[in-house]
Amino acid sequence: MPAESLDAFLPLAPAAFHILVALADDDRHGYAIIQEVASRTDGRVTLSAGTLYRSIQRLLEQGLILETRERPAPELDDQRRRYYRITPRGRAVARAEARRLDQLVKLARAHGIVPGSA
């Protein structure tokens, strides 16, 4: 996967970025992604159901995530759930987006926007 083609995905939609980062560690189902993102951001980012499921559809179509057949032990499972896993391409896109955001922050710092680091 050449680096160029990753650029076609950038800038990545904010919701898509959060979903990919939430799946970076572990496979998760949709509802769990909402909770995980909220938890990790101390409640600052609360993905709505509409945003979540539409984002998941797009990420699947783009091959950035896939739906897994693996499920947890039945006593921990819930038949309604659909579990998702980040793909290598998804990881590469998330990495490229993180780099893009980092450059944005550096640009702001270089022009004195952030005190204590200008």
Place this chain on the structure above:
Amino acid sequence: MPAESLDAFLPLAPAAFHILVALADDDRHGYAIIQEVASRTDGRVTLSAGTLYRSIQRLLEQGLILETRERPAPELDDQRRRYYRITPRGRAVARAEARRLDQLVKLARAHGIVPGSA
């Protein structure tokens, strides 16, 4: 200006962030902002005219920038230009947005998205 009210502006529209950062150093006119942003990002961010002038209207309404009456020496000026300056509030919002973006990058790093820093 309490920190809470800044949150109402977040997340800041990407174009608005770029405009505020471009005005961080110097007053500029619209067309110059497009060129400055393109130059600073090595051509990766090219604000379209439509995006620029609508973004400027919003930033004016929100009090994040203002139009200045000061103009350069007549031989360097162009009567068609409208010059803009970032306000203290605009600077505070840009700073808050930079902080938000930085936290996003840190979150991605904490979950192993960015190699060499996880």
Place this chain on the structure above:
DNA sequence: GATATTATATCCACATCGGATATAGTATCG
């Protein structure tokens, strides 16, 4: 004087988003 560039402004179509709504399975508790 013709042409290209600079400069501002508006319109249209497309993508993304939050919130509302729908449907139904699962857990809790009296």
Place this chain on the structure above:
DNA sequence: CGATACTATATCCGATGTGGATATAATATC
């Protein structure tokens, strides 16, 4: 065991932000 709350997925609607096209006109170049 029945009511109620929570979990879980999915779709629809309206609002916002964006690039690209279009318009208009002043300025610079040749």
